[in-house]
Amino acid sequence: MYDTAGDQSPTGPGLFLATPGAFFAGAEISQADLQQVLVHLVENDLIEPIGTDFATVAITTQGVSCALRGTDTEAPTALSARLTAVLGRYPDHLTEDDLQRAVDSRIPESVDLAWKKDFYQGTDAGKKELAKDVSAMANTAGGVIVIGIDDGKQDYAHALAPADPAPGRGEEWIRSVLANWIQPVVPDVGVRPVKSAVYEGKVYWVLSVPPSTQAPHAVAAPGNDYNFRVYARYGTTTRTLAASEIAAGEWGSSGGATQQDRKSAHAGAAPYEARGLRQDYACDDRLPFHSHEDGMADVFYATHKPSGTPVVLKQLHGKHPASAKKARMAREIQVGRSLSDHPHAMPVWDADPNNTWFVMPVAQATATECLDELKDPSVLRALVNSLCSVLSAAHEAPESGFPHGWVHRDIKPSNVLRLDGRWVLADWGIARRPPGQTTHPQRTRVGVSMGSEGFAAPELSIDAHSAGPPADVYSLGQLIGWAITGRNPQQNVPLLPDSGPWRAVVREATRMDPGRRPATVRVFLDLIAQEIDTPPVPPVVQAEALHDSLNAGAANAPEQLVVLAAAYPDDAALYCDVLLNIDPEALIPALMADPPRALEIVRAMPELLGTHRPTERGEVDAVILWLFTVARHAANTGQLDLLEESCNGAFTWDALWDQWTPQDKIRPWLRTLTGDAAGSVAGALRDHPDCARHFSSLANELRVDHRIRAAVSPLRRVRPEPPDHRRNGYA
Template identity: 45%
Template sequence: MGTEGGWTGEEWEQFCIELIRTRYGAHQVQVIPARKGGDLGIEAFTYDGFVFQCYAPHEPISVRKRYEKQRAKLSVSLAKLIEHQDELARLLGNAKISRFVFMVPITSSREIAKHAADKAAEYRALNLPVLDPDFRIDIVSEEASLPHPKRATGLGVAGFEERAEVSQDSYGVLRNVARGDRDDYRCAQLPIPDTGQADVFAAKRKTTDVAVALKKLHQKYPSERQVARMRREIEIGLALDGHPHAVPILDYGTNHTWFVMPWADKTAEACRDVLQDDLVELRALVDALCSVLSKAHEQGWLHRDIKPANILYLDNRWAIADWGIVRRPRGATTKIGRTGTSIGTEGFAAPELSVNPHGATFASDIYSIGRVIAWALTGQNPIANLPLLPPSPGPWRNIVKRMTNQEPTLRPQSILDLTSLIAGEFSEESVDPITLATSLIESANRGDKDATDALLAHLTDHAEDYALYVDGLIQLDVSQAGRALARDLPKAHVILCAMASHVDGDGIRRVQFSEAAGVVMWLCEIASYAAKRRHWDILEDAADAMCIWDAAWDQWSAQKKVRSWLESLSGESAVAVASVLRQHGDSASHFSELAGSRSADARIRQAVRTS
């Protein structure tokens, strides 16, 4: 009769033996001869101290019944093992039994893991010659994998210099025996330096040789706020469980004051030279961050503290850690004000996190990834609110420039947007932005609506490109531009704000007087178009950008056109533009003569008079 896992007892034993041989090498594995009939309590052993017992019930059973049968089988097997310890010692030679691996098709109860841990402690206390002082019992199911072959397990002088190389398989074993008891772990005497709001210790579970990190709150009696932060960190760790680029939670206290995660020997902080020289590795790091943040953002979580020290190199892959100041999904946060007025790490945190951290968007995490890229490629630590770009023109410079725009709406708005941006920049067939824009503008000016809409999308994607706006956009026919902007108000806002942001050039190219005049006149025409059609959002954004450029460059040729337009305004249009003028006194003062013009609306006259 088949078991729950689809195995007969004999089939399961054969499967396990083949698995053990594959894992440890056939020459290292000795199967107990059939004539023994399993009387030694094990099916096989390795010559460095691992012993194996395979067990499958004879029929499908309930969870509770399964636990009872597994518990009984384990207890009997251990008793037989001790009964025949002299014969086992002869078979093992100089090795001591360090692990008893109990292999079952299915394990669905944490009680069996606890029973195994208790039994291991009981047998260690007997101080039997055949058992290693660190003897432990591993429960391995069909879904899990066998533990690694035995390696050095001694503590070094500093505490944990000698560590076993581990994989996700070993972590699965650890989670199987996790029971939320901090006393199960032996920690180094001192925490790792500079680990933020909690202490992180190198540690080992007392019954294993697998290195882990144990993170616990500083104080013996932490505040409610500190506990809440660690609770969030544990919560997101469990929510992302199984993602290859998320650091898993292996064990934690139900009081949310500590948790255990895999040990990582390196962070990105220690790998800057490698990331600077090896662009393939840098791309792998960025792809890893995008992958895990896509999952987190999908669930509404924001990390808000992405920096090199929180990016770990673990099992030959990059993974993000330290979700201590994560923002929960909207509506899940109980105390909106508790994050204070500024969070994150200076230089890597997005500017908006110092103003309204709870109101941050996915673009805040994207900003921080951009700062990490810039940090790696420049070899410099970023300074808050100061640009930091890769030194050489190329894809990474373009990408970082977009990602780290001071204005959140001008960055990629999602991880999907970011990955599309990266793919486009590294595409061998990528077209220079201004070349594509020129082609689209030519088609748009011939009345091609699709080309106009594509141009707006292109402008939004390259909001940081000075030439694209100052050389390209102003060549677009005003009526075509106006209709397209009215069809997509969010894009209209981004584009007009981007035009305003280019008032000082791009750090490489200086603004020419003729360029400034051209921009002001084009914006004036867009504002005029919007006013006539009562598109108030576009009118306000266009007038705002126009005043910013006019105040900065004071071009008489453009002011003549603006003055004539201001004098023609009336009604609601005059109200809207007068409000903008009052916010830009330097620009309004250029039109002070309108204060005495009888043909100008009273609100316009008042706005330029009081500037």
Template identity: 85%
Template sequence: MRGKHPPLPKRARMAREIEVGRILSDHPNAMPVWDAGADGKWFVMPKAQAVATECLEDLKDPAALRDLVESLCSVLTAAHGIQAPGSPHGWVHRDIKPSNVLRLDGRWVLADWGIARRPPGQTTHPQRTRVGVSMGSEGFAAPELSIDAHRAGPSADVYSLGQLIGWAVTGRIPQQNIPLIPDSGPWRVVVREATRTDPSRRPATVRAFLDLIAQEIDTPSVPPVVQAETLRDALNAGAANAAEELVALAATHPDDAALYCDVLLTIDPEALIPALMADAPRALEIVRAMPELLGTHRSTERGEVDAVILWLFTVAHHAADAAQLDLLEESCNGAFAWDALWDQWTPQDKIRPWLRTLTGDAAGSVAGALRDHPDCARHFSSLANELRVDHRIRSAVSPPSPGSAGTAGST
């Protein structure tokens, strides 16, 4: 500060800037204070490479503007969070404008905390912000800063951020208490909501402001079930790779009941078999998830149980032909578990003749699955006396002989 005896308000402003600069010195988006005089008449900060006013053309790029806004929000979140016990908020900047936003070593930093509002309860000189004394910079300052700046909270900084965005998008300097809302584009709603005259109608916190930005600007992720519906339609239309993409999607979301039960079950499993057989790990994920998801997002119905058992049976049939025993066993375990619970005749009528055809390793794998699900195995007990059926299948479906349980127990 110049002069031997600088005015007290200027000294207080300098002291406040030093204080906040030191408090936030470790934050990458705050202009740090490196050194300061004991009397608060001078301080040292790094020299920035540019001021936001010099970067207006660069800020036409939405990504560049988003980076600037998020950088400011980051440091403001930290400042607003430095609260005294019982205080509703911490430090409020009250003078956010392009000339106080600097480019330092490849990042944006916020400077000039000279008129920052201390956390409630820590005010050192209330008369400096008495009612009727305007604070902040014209056009960027929130309306309440010209009425009762002492009561201004974080939403005042949100207003200034909105005006700064309006300045960057339109290239115009805002007028006092008149929101600078872009004519169109994704930032329009953001600026409109941030610059409401009534502070209670703005996003109350920087976090809420960031949520608003994300809501208006980010492309929402498409729910997996919607992606699956699109791929199903493409598959039905004969699109190449649609089956592979569906298999990959389902394997990635093994907890999405809607994807499995509302989409995958509506697809003829034969259309997916080539993709499933070509990717055994993903096929295992899918056949493991399918029976587990049935009934988790709505009441279970017999028609849906039938569909799941037949879907898994189709996979099992092809897995047996391809000698993919892990996939065969997993498919049978899921199908047999539901058949044991529901005794579904329609799937049984398809499974029974298939069991008659099994030989070799496939017969051994399926017999093991039947033994693991005795309540399902008994539905196929009629095969026990068919001599052309593999002996392991016949053994697995044979009713226990009288007294066998007691004998096993005594042993």
């Protein structure tokens, strides 16, 4: 490799890539094509990264192999190499021309490549589908999802299908969904729009999903505790993994974590044999990195000596700790183990049978250390959703008849940790047991305060024993206030943000009276959704806006209206209040260009009439004439399915209401029909005899197609009585 055609001295690949007009073996080559060459050489074992200080490239005289030395250029991964070879360009650099070549070459889907025609809907179902697709790819082998390519239901690139940008559903929306619907979050997902040069104003989306070392990633609606699913790619499809497969680590081939590592990361089991022996652990430097404020215990970085695994060890003070301290640690161990399957609970890996110490995995940071990161609304939302998820599981009553389960009572930034890309809640030492399971009635006495100043609910300083889930909701509110303002809260003083949608959330969560707060974290999540989420724009409102755009001359408004109407075939207001008020001629080009959606619309129109208000003759007229317009153009273009469906809808309502105005327009049209169109319409008339009789005058017009005349003939509708063979002497 050389930096110019004339200068034959070797150069570093980093410089080579940065040099305008680069050459490869004396021939000019683009950066993208050079990347493809490098990928090809790596994939075919023709170059070898060696890792010296300075990068050089030597090519043998035979031109068969070479040695890439140094670290200036990172060798492409096997994933990017395979996809680059398939797509003709590095996945993160794909252009519309590359996508067109994929269509021309009919490139098939695979375990690491998915084509999607339509962008994800803004509904919960759409968010779940997005999370499902990304998590399945991360759980398997990583890959690329390209949105805007129609696979023709044949699992290969069939046609370009870019879409108009969905309002409020761009990169930020995608990342928010992935952060809130996948546990743990899939790191480093690439999200890139590709503008279309062929279809003005439309875009494709390319999602690059790396193979994960934190799998399995589960999909669940925010706050929906245990109701999660784990997905994996299987060929060109996505399937749900059974519990046994998850437990055995049997998914995909991401090549990162081992099966035992994956199982441990999700299920809370130690990646080694936990024997409950203190001698298995060596504490670093014999000095704690954290001491509890009450002096009860110290926390050490430690190592599991048999395996060399780094851990965190929490240990009570003294050789003979008081029974009250041991009981508190026993509580923390018990809750940690009961929630060990939950991805947002700090797992307990090992513990002393006598409850004097226990071991946890090493977290990367506390919420306190991530305060700057929490200024990002999507990160804060992910933290709150994670905490609500684990609290919902903990608060759940152990059996019917109990008002609630465990209550944490000490939620604060230092007890919220970042573990392997997900938020976890730790330190359940002062948790309130489910009512009826109290082990020591005098341990929590009236008038003795509990919790951390500023974050503790007011009732925890009066009667902590009676505190329920609203106490944790209060702490969540103060935690949100802390994250937004950056200030520590004062005791019994709500830490309200100065402005913004979170202010109302914090205000409701931190009411002094627990009876006025959200009663459960589920209700709290509903409050957050109400205040934070932008409500979806009703389809009828979208349609009205598009109607205005149509009247203003927007070229793409008809197509957008057709797409919208086909997506909501059960929305009577959209059809009867907006679509019927639009001249159907304005929509005909878009309808004729998209037969599947046109069929959806003409099926829905007659079915929705009268479903949201009493039917009126004027509206019946409008529906019949609207469908007649579509039928007329379908006949002219030979779209027989659309013609028959339009006639069926129009004739159904004409049979019921005998509408003269539409009949006066349909009758002359029937006289003009010939060929396949006449056959299709005659069939529809035969299926609706009460409508056909309204056109019986055509039966005697010899210039009318004979099939139409037969369909409307009064004689056809007279059913002869079956012959009575007995009258003729037959038995």
